[in-house]
Structures are given as structure tokens and as C-alpha cells.
Amino acid sequence: MELKRHYRQTDDGENIVTAVTVLHSGKSPRQNFSHRFVEHGIVEGFIEVADGELRLTSGHGDDAEVLVYTLLREPGYYCKSTGERIPISAAAWARAKTVAGDLSRREALNWLATRGLAEDDYEVTQAYEVELAEDAHAKYRGVPSPCGRLVAAHTLEA
Secondary structure, three states: OEEEEEEEEOOOOOEEEEEEEEEEOOOOOEEEEEHHHHHHHHHHOOEEEEOOEEEEEEOOHHHOEEEEEEEEEOOEEEEOOOOOEEOOOHHHHHHHHHOOOHHHHHHHHHHHHHOOOOOOOEEEEOEEEEEEOHHHHHHHOEEEOOOOOEEEHHHHOO
């Protein structure tokens, strides 16, 4: 995915994001968004995460369009053999994102042990794994332009 952020400058000289425009959604409807990108998008007001969806608003005003992504997995610990999300305390996860994952790893190992699973039967992701709705991806999917740069498919239509 490629985005363009639109800014305005406040009276005190700070640049704030007023909107984003999706230039293309990549070659595949499946995407991985870093937790930092999603957290910044929530703060900047163009991303919402709720009810198993990540909703990204492209454009502003009457031209705004909401791209709806199905959340496949959120950042966290997952059991490799079952696909289950391993519950990690908020304190341990916050520490894992900023310092070291020692506490969150211990919590994951404890969860695995209580189920009789191997210690290496987990994986950690810091990404939001999502899939864009097919109609939106058909419109915004990245295709090579005549100069070789990826652009949204609908921009090349005659």
C-alpha cells in the first residue's frame, strides 16, 4: 500500500494530518500493517479498529471513501499448532513492544505448559495482518504504469 498524507499547519507551527489518500493497495489484498502505522493512523484519525475490521478512510469530505480490511490477526502471541491467540497481560505486552519480551514470553510459555504444548509452539507478530475487501482491492490494486511505477488500477482505465 502507498498512502499520501495531507497536512495543515497549526497556529503554533505544528503540522497535523488532515487526511490521507490511498494511492494503491499493493499487488495483493492481503497486507501486513505495523503496529506503529496503525497506532499513528488511529491518533491521526484515518484508521479505526473494531469488530474484526480495520477501517481506513481515504480522502476527506464528500470525496472520502472507507476501505474495509478484515482483521486476520492482531499483534500478539499465537500458538503455531492451533492458531489460537495466547493471552498476554497488558503490562507484559507493553513491555514487549518497548524493551524486552521476557515477561510476555514467560506468560506464553506458561500458557503452552498448561496445555501440554511444546515451548517452541508459539510465534509473535508485531503486525496487523489484514485483507482488503475484494471490490476495493480491484479498484486500488497496484499495477505497473507505463513508466514502471505501481499505481492504482482505476487510474489507468480509459
